[in-house]
Each structure stands twice: as structure tokens, then as C-alpha cells.
Amino acid sequence: MNVKQYLIEKGKLAKSASRKMAIKETHVKNTALKAMAEALMENKNSIISANIKDMENGRQKGLSQYMLDRLLLNEKRIYDMANGLNEVASLRDPVGEVEKMWRTENNLQIGQIRVPLGVIGMIYESRPNVTVDAAALCIKAGNSVILRGGTEAINSNTILVNIIKKAAIENGLPQGCIEFIEFTDRQVVKEMMRLNEYIDVLIPRGGAGLINSVVNNATIPVIKTGVGNCHIYIDESADLKMAEDIVINAKTQRPAVCNAIETILVNKNVAKKFLPQLAEKLIKLGVELRGCSASKNILSNIKLASEEDWATEYLDLILAIKVVESIDGAIEHIYKYGTNHSEAIITNDYKNSQRFLKEIDAAAVYVNASTRFTDGSQFGFGAEIGISTQKLHTRGPMGLKELTTIKNIIYGEGQIRE
Template identity: 55%
Template sequence: MKNLIELGQAAKQVERLLAQASTQDKNNVLLEMAESLLQDKQTILDANTKDTDTAKEAGITETLLDRLTLSEERIESMANGLKDMVQLPDPIGLVDSMWTNEAGLKIGKQTVPLGVVGIIYEARPNVTSDAAGLCFKSGNAVILRGGKEAFHSNLAIVNSLRRALKKCDMPEAAIQLVEDTSRESSHEMMRLNRYIDVLIPRGGAGLIQAVVENATVPIIETGTGNCHVYIDKTADREMAKDIIVNAKTSRPSVCNAVETLLVHESMAESILPLIEKELTAWDVELRADEKASQFLEKAVPATELDWETEYLDYILAVKVVSSLDEAISHINQYSTGHSESIVTNDYQSSQRFHKEVDSAAVYVNASTRYTDGFEFGFGAEIGISTQKLHARGPMGLEELTSSKYIIFGNGQIR
């Protein structure tokens, strides 16, 4: 088992080669990676069973178990994700503008890889394939550090991807896995400035906070999603009900699931019983403020903590508000800057919501579950950035690049 210094050194050694790889060569490797995953399907499933069996013994929740579990369909989806990346334009080497300054120098801005990308993530083994593929297509070497819950799954996936690299005469060090899943290795990786150019944490609030507080490597924050849906006074009731049910129940363990429902007071009496009836079928626990509780049969009282919690579970906080202003104020106070939605038939309200809500993705009349690289047409994603520098929202190929200036002269001196 290599230590982090050795992984970093190996990544740096192949950095230049990856940056110079042709689009065709990269696409050929991605296709081979996809086939390799399919060929190794049973090996990956067997490894995943080890992880899920251990997780069940440890008492993991059903929603977190869902994040951890692989199936034939999910492995096929991972392989299709890699194939889809082949169809995406290669961002590397593009010059988006060219101009001539007063001295006669021709100046251009060219897209280049970030270099070595480190990714720390939790119990979602599909991230291993998505992240590796995106980093490779964008010319970056990647060092992956998954959680201990998914160790066997991640190792099997990385071994499969590296076998494809070797078959295509590409360096296996382009994709590496940290096999030490201790907290110490995580902290060491956060400080590997000499070898890692950018660190991307992908997981819950605890992981994100640990990286923000301890990393000396530049980071891009992703993941934490305290998402809101606000039902405005002009909302269509059936539409509002369908959006809430989808945003909460279609996959509650992911970061774009809704965690707080805000309802205009004029809609509360008619819409809340309807929503409660639908969510009861999914065993969703409602945690409501005093006003909302008047219209709900089984809700428990909400606390201040509920407004700021990313549940990742069948739990929904509910609050009645007196106006659009109050809804926007609540969202901007408690949101993690991920995804928010308004259900309304009023154009002016929709425009104010778009303008005044400060999150990476702001919807009108749609579920927050659409905040996803595939759904936005970016292919797979490295995560959802909730910060404002460099990248914001779903991070695809372009967000894994930087730029440099290329200048052409004919003897100019200053």
C-alpha cells in the first residue's frame, strides 16, 4: 500500500503527459474504461456486498445504505456515464479569445487542466467512476480518497479503470486510490500542497467542514444541500404537491433532495393536508412550526436546528410564512447555497425569487432534484459546488480546468 507522498509523486510524474493527450486517445480510454466496468461487473458487485454487509452490521440507515449499494443497473449506468463523456467537447487547448494590444502582441486565453485533483468523498462508490472519468477527460491526474464504508467497492472500481488505462498504454497513475481510510490519511491529504493542485470534498456537512478548517490545499466546496421549496400564494396545488413529493421522496439520501417546505399562509389550509396525505405513504416525518401544525395531523414540533439540517432521510421541515419576503429571508438565512425552488403562477414573484435567492441553482415550478450534471447536459459531475469562486453549481469538464495566457510577438521589448 503506497503512502500519500508516493501517490502524489506518481500523479505529478504523469501530469504533463495527461495534459498533452489527444482527444481521441482520451475518448478511446473512456470507452475501454466503460467496457472494463461491465466485464468486471460481478467482481465489483461482490466487493460491494462486503461493504453493504459490514454497513448493515453497523446499523447504517436505509437511506445511507441506498447511497452505498451498487446493482447491475447502477454499474451499467456508471459505464454509460463514461461513454457519455466521449460525446462531450474536450475543453483542453481551446482559445476562447484572441486580441492584439498596443505593442502589437497577440494575446490569447487558453484552457488547461488543473493538474492533480484530490477528491475526498463518502459512501457513494459511483463517484469513483464519475470523478475518475471526468478528471481523465479534462487532462487531470486524480487521487481518490473514499470512505471506509465503500472501500472494497472503490478498490474494485479503481482496479477496473486502471486495467483499462494499462490496456490503452496510458499511465495507471492517472487514477489512484488512497487505501488508508483512517482519519489521519484524510488530514494528510488536505495538506498535500506539494502534489495536489485542488482538493474537492464531496459528502456531508461534517466532511465539508473538516476540509474547510484543515486544508492547506486550495479547495472547491461541494455537496451539503439544505434545499427549500416555497409554495407561493398563487401556486397550482397539484403542481406544488407533485414537486414536493418528488423532491423529498424520489431519493432522499442525495444533496438535491428538499429538506424544508415553506408555504404562504393563504395556501396552508388547503395544501398542507394534501401534501401530508401523499407523504404519509412514504413514511415521511414532518417537523412543523406552530402555524403549520394547525393543518397537519401527525407533525412534531420543529426546533431551530430543523431549519438548518440536511436530513438526507424521510424527514421534512415545514414552515408557514406570511409573504415572499419572509420566504426569501428564511432561505438566505438557513440555506447552504445549493438548490431552492418556488412554485408560483405569478411572474413578478418568480423573477424576484430568481434575483434575490442566493444559491447555486434557483428554480421556478420544478423539483430541486434536477440539480445534477447529467440533467443539465454536462454529463457526469464531480459534485455540486456551493461556493462562488471558480465554479458554482454542477461541476463538469469545464470546471476541472484553469487557463493560461499565450502571447505571440515579433521582438517586442518594454
Template identity: 70%
Template sequence: MDVRQYVVEKAKLAQKAARQLAAASTDVKNAALLAMAEALQQRSDEILRANAQDMEAGRQKGLSQALLDRLLLTEKRIADMAEGLRQVAALPDPVGEVVKMWTRPNGLQIGQMRVPLGVVGIIYEARPNVTVDAAALCLKTGNAVLLRGGSEAIHSNTAIARIISRAAREVGLPEGAIQLIEITGREAVNVMLRLNGYLDVLIPRGGAGLIRTVVENASVPVIETGVGNCHVYVDAEADLAMAEEIVINAKTQRPAVCNAMETLLVHREVAAEFLPGLAERLTELGVELRGCPVTRSLVPGIQPATEDDWATEFLDLILAIRVVDSLDEALEHIYLYGTKHSEAIVTSNYFTARRFLQEVDAAAVYVNASTRFTDGFQFGFGAEIGISTQKLHARGPMGLTELTTIKYIVYGEGQIRE
């Protein structure tokens, strides 16, 4: 098979569909999303059988438990994907919205209108739910989508894409609106990275290696989604009972995702009171602890934390712990090792909280809440295309408006320029 020709043909179909999607009515797009949700649940057995193939292959390959959890689909997870589609259908359609309008001294009326990006390419790893989330958000915003999932989820992604694309077509969306590249080799990715003229933007979702490869090698514009080396800082004036629950949730509720906490920072004044009991609970939950010298003196028997640990997105039940002398030291640590994703402080001091909010450079900054809320669904977006850690065009969970751009619309009454 000629891989380049295969990918280009998919992109051409998506490009053709994008022109029709840009003019599709909100009612038709919403009907497609609701039909996709219904089809997912009606054909869940088919999806689960495909997912079982991927899970067995993953176990044979020796995938970590964290990666297997990302890959796993259940009836509940399929129901959640369907609910995400329904929520996106219920959201206002940003396409055609006039963001602002003003009149110039010569009488020209100038405005900004939201319009689709065009064809959005998504390169992602072992998370089949991305297939649904990406399709939902792209269709609602009038974009065609070209999907390339990881080899670990190929059977799941193929089944899901087949089901939802058929459902969308049956209610009037064009052929080619949802395209899945079913070639799992690296060559297909390399073609996508340079599909200028066909793809309007590329969005990578996955680990640091995938994101770096796309950012460094793509000639197509890229929105960089984030590696999540996230921190929780427990301040000297924290409610320690609250802090314990936040830390437990941020680390263990779903450790294999990018908004899970990877490093805990604790002020020295509360470390002796806070860490021993917390460490006992975390250990009971299967978390491997790695600590600085002060932490290890308070919690004997845990492994020493290395310089690499401070910079690592574990995506697993592993936690690095550092005791700091001040808010300034916590801020410096986050500056040095954070990935501008999600950072949290637990404190009852208003002014300390304000400093943290102002000085931490991240897409989402929390006061007295778990980092696990950095999520399109939790933010009320219905779903997300990814969590952007860059600052141009989009930042944080990317919902509908982040998948649009603007064009200027100008109304005149015969004005000519002198």
C-alpha cells in the first residue's frame, strides 16, 4: 500500500466534507451528535468485543496497568462517551456568532464572526474515548476531522469510528466528515505532519514523546496539548484534613491521566503533622512514594527522590514528595519542573492564595481543589479536544470556541478608499 496516497485520499475526503460542514445547520449537527450517541450505546457489544482484542494484545505486549486503564472500555465508559455527545449537542453553536461589531468614522461596520478551522488532524495514543470526543467537538464546530489513534487501540477506534460516522451520515452530514487512518505504522503520522494544503491544524494528544515528535517535525500548524507534571502545594496555613483528601484524589482517582498530581510540595511547618498519616493512606492505596531527605526522615522506608523524579510525569501510582521552607520555594520548584498544565495550592490564607494564582504560569491554577478537574466535561464544555499548555490561540481544556477562528465581516454603503 502507498501510505502517502492512502492518507492524502482520506484528507481530500475530509477537505471536501469540511466545505459542506461549514454551512451545515445547528439542527443537523445536533441531530448527528444525538444519533451518534444512540448508535454507540446500541452497538456497545460490538465496541466491547473490539476493545477486548486491544486489551489482550496490550497485555501480551506488557503494557503498564496505567496504559491498560486508559485503553479499557466498559459499558459505563461507553455510556459516558454517549453522554458527552449529548452534552455537546446541548451546547450553543459558536459557528456564525458575531463576537463584536463596531462602526468606523466613514460608516463602515466591521465585525468578527466565528468560523470553523476547516480540517482538524488529531494524533493520539491509547485512549479510544478521544475518537468520540474529537469527532463530537469537530462536527459541532463545522470541522471535518482526520483521526490517527495509537496501534494499541486500533480495533476499538475502528469500531467506534465506523459506528459514529455511519450514524452521522444517516442524518445528513457529508461522507468524509469523520476519517480514521487505520494504518498503525509511523509512516502515516509522518505524512500527516506535512499535509499542508489539506490539514488546517494538528493536535497531538498523548505522552511527551508523541507531542515532542509532532511539535518538532510538523509543517502543519500545531496546537500543543500538555504533558502534565502537576503539583499540589500544601501551605503552612492549610486545612490539613482538606489537604489530605485533595492529595488522595489528585493522585489516585485516575493516576494515568495528564491532570493527575505527580509531585506533592509541603510546607515545613506542617510536614511532621501532615506527612506520616498521609503516607500511610497513600501506601495502602498502592502508591509508591519517593521523597526528599526531610520527607524520608518523617516517613522512614520510602525511596529517595531523584532530580529526574521532580521532572517526571509518572502517569502511574508513583508520587514524589518535597518539603519546602516557604511559598517562594514552592513557586520556584513549580517554575523549574512544571509543564504549565495544572497546579494547586491548599491554604486558608487569602493573600497566599492570590500570590499563587498570580505567579504560577499554568493553564489551570487551583485554590483548595484537586487538579483532576482540568477537563472539558468538568468545565462544562461537554468534552474536550485536548488540554492546551501553549498560549497562542487556545489554552487549557479546548472546547467548542477553541475549534473556531474568526473572520472579519464588513458592511458598507458604497464606501471607497481615497
């Protein structure tokens, strides 16, 4: 197989389709999305059969319980994917929206309208639902998409793409609007990251290794998503029952997602009161605790944390604990080890809450709430393609609007520049 030529052919199809997608009327895109949803439900048994192969391969490779959970497709999750397609169909189409209009001194009328990004390349791991979510959002925002999923989900992703692609084309969308890289060879990814002529933007979604590889090696513009070394700081003024509930939710509700917390920072003045009762509940829930020397003095049965622990996104039932002198120590720790994803403070001190909001550099900063809310649907945006942790061109949950850009349009009456 000539990898480069294979990718060029995929790129040509997607690029040609992107020109047609950019001018597709909303009702055509919505009809296709609804047909894709119906097709998923009609083929649920075939999807589950393909997923069983991936699950068995995952077990043989020693994937953790939580990574296997990310990989699993059952009837409910297929229904959720289909429902997600219908929800995207119901969302307002951003393409063609006029952001603003104004007149200049020389009587030019200038406007800014929303247009698609073009061809979006998605490189992602583990979760086969991303295949459907990404395709749906790219289509509704008028883009075409090239998908490259992880090796562990190859059977699931292949059948999902075959089903939704067929339904999309049969219902008015162009050939090439959804392209899929069937090969799992890493060389394919390396070549894909240099396909500047055909891909307008790359969105990696997965662990730190994948995202860093794409950011460091791609010659195409990249939107970083996903890596979530998230923290909660328990201030000395915190309602400790509230803090306990939030920590338990943010760590255990779904530990293998990017908005789950990996470290708690506890003010020294409440550590002795707070940590024993929290630790007892977390340990009962199967959480392994690793702490600094001060927290280990309070919780003698936990592991001593290493420097690596502070920088690790566990995606598992493991939690690091550090006792800090004050909010200053918490902010410094987050600046050193955080990944600009989601950070939270639990406090009844208004001054500290405002300081945390202003000084913490992250896509989402919370006061007295779980980091698990960093999600497009929870924010009221509808579905999302990922959580951008960078500052250009978007930050936070990436919904439909974030998959478009601005075009300047100018109306004149014969004006020339002197």
C-alpha cells in the first residue's frame, strides 16, 4: 500500500465534498442526519457484533476496566448516538449567520458571516461514539471530515462509518463528506498530519501522548483537545460536606473522561478534619489515594505521591492529594501541573473565589461545582466535538459555531482606494 497516495485520494474526495457541503441547505443536512440516526438503530445488532470483537481484543491487550468502558457499545449507547444525531439536526445552523454589519467612512458596507472551516481531520482514540459525534457536527457545520480512530476500536468504527456514510449520501450529501482511514498503521497518521493541501484543520482527541504527537509533528493547523489534569482546591472556608460531595462526583462518576479530577489541593487548616472522612468514602468506592508527605501524615495508609503523580492524567480511580499552605500554593501548583482544561475551588470566601476565577488559566474555572460539567450539552451548546484547551481559535466545548470561521463580505458602489 502506498500510504501517501491512499491519503491523497481520501483528501481529494473530502476537499471536493467540502465545496459542496459549504452551500448545502440546512434542511438537506438535517434530513441526512436523521437518516443516519435511523440507520444506526436499524443496524444495531451488526454494530454490537463488531464491537464485541474490539472488546475481546481489548481484554487480550490488557485494557483497564475504564478503558474497556469507553470502548463498549451496547443498545443504549447506540440509541444515545442516534439521539445525538437527531439533537444535532435540531440545533441552529451557524453557517451563513451574519455576525455584524457596518459602514465605513467611504460608504463601504462590510459584514462578517459564518462559513465552514472546510475539511476537518479527526485523530482520536478508544471511544467509537466519537466517530458518529464528529461526523454529525462536521456535517451540520458544513464541513467534510476525515476520521482516523484508534486501533482498539477499528471494527466498531469501520461499521459505524459504513452505516452513516451510506445514509448521508443517499439523503443528499456528497460523496467524500465522511471519509475514514481504515488502516491502523502509525505511518498513516504521520502522513495525515502533513496533508496540508487537503485538510484545513486537525483535531486530535485522546491522551496526552496522541495530542502531543499531533501538535509537535503536524504541519496543518491543530486545535488541541482533551488532556485533563484537573484539580479541585478545598479552601479553608469551604463547606466541607459540599467539598466531599463534589470531589467524589468529580473523581468517581466517570473516571476515564477528561473532565474528571486527578488531584485535590487541601488547605492545611482544614486538612486534618476533611481528609479522613473523604478518604474513607473514596476508598470504599475503590479509589487509590496517593498523597504528599503532609497528607500521608494524616492518612497513614495511602501511598506517597511522586513528582510524576502531580503531572499524570490517570483516567482511572486514582487520586493525588496535596496539602497546601494557602490559595497561593494551590494556584502555583495548578499553574505548574495543570493542562488548561477544568479547575475548581470550593470556598465560602468571595475574595478567594474571584481571585481563583481571575488567576487560573483554564478553559473552564468553577466555584463550588464539579468539573464534570465541562461538556457542550451541559453548557447548553448542544453536542461537542471535544474540549479545546488552547486559546486559538476557540476554547472550551467545541460545538457547531466553533467548527466554523468568519468571512468578511463587502458591498461597494464603485469605490476605489486613493
